[in-house]
Amino acid sequence: MNEISITQILFVSTALFFIGMYGLFTRRNMITMLMAIEIILNSVNINFVAFNKYLYPGKLDGVFFTIFIITIAAAEAAMAIAIIINLYRSHHSIDVEDAEEMKY
Template sequence: MNEIPISHILFVSTALFFIGMYGLFTRRNMITMLMAIELILNSVNINFVVFNKYLYPDKLDGIFFTIFIIAIAAAEAAVAIAIIINLYRNHQSIDVEEAEEMKF
């Protein structure tokens, strides 16, 4: 059976990375921005798993790294959502455009 070549999967992960970046820069809703960051982290996860499986199958470094990233992404999201809830209480909105107390 033919395997999917590594370049295809790397293309998907890189595309996911830049989609996440694009989403982060264009979205105005704070929760959606968090989702964009999750996309970036997931693209990294794909990268690690693929490199581990295709190039260095005898050691499990990449897989372990992925597990840690998933755990940390959860922690990050928890803190960020707590901050957003508090921001909603102060500003009555989770639109980024509304949070503009400080400017140059």
């Protein structure tokens, strides 16, 4: 079986990045938007690990960065979900179209 090249991995990660972006812009459910952002962050993780393994195998910078991104993404998700729960209490909905008091 052929070795998987870095180009293929980069293709996957870039595709994930733009899928995440598309999801963020089209989805109207707050939790789904949060998931879209997680997809973006995971595409970055794939990038870092792939670069580290293929291009700079002697160093560990990329892997460290990935671990930190995973940790911080968890913190970010926790905070965002807390905010969404609070928003649900006041708006009785987690649709972004209902949180539209401030515009322009």
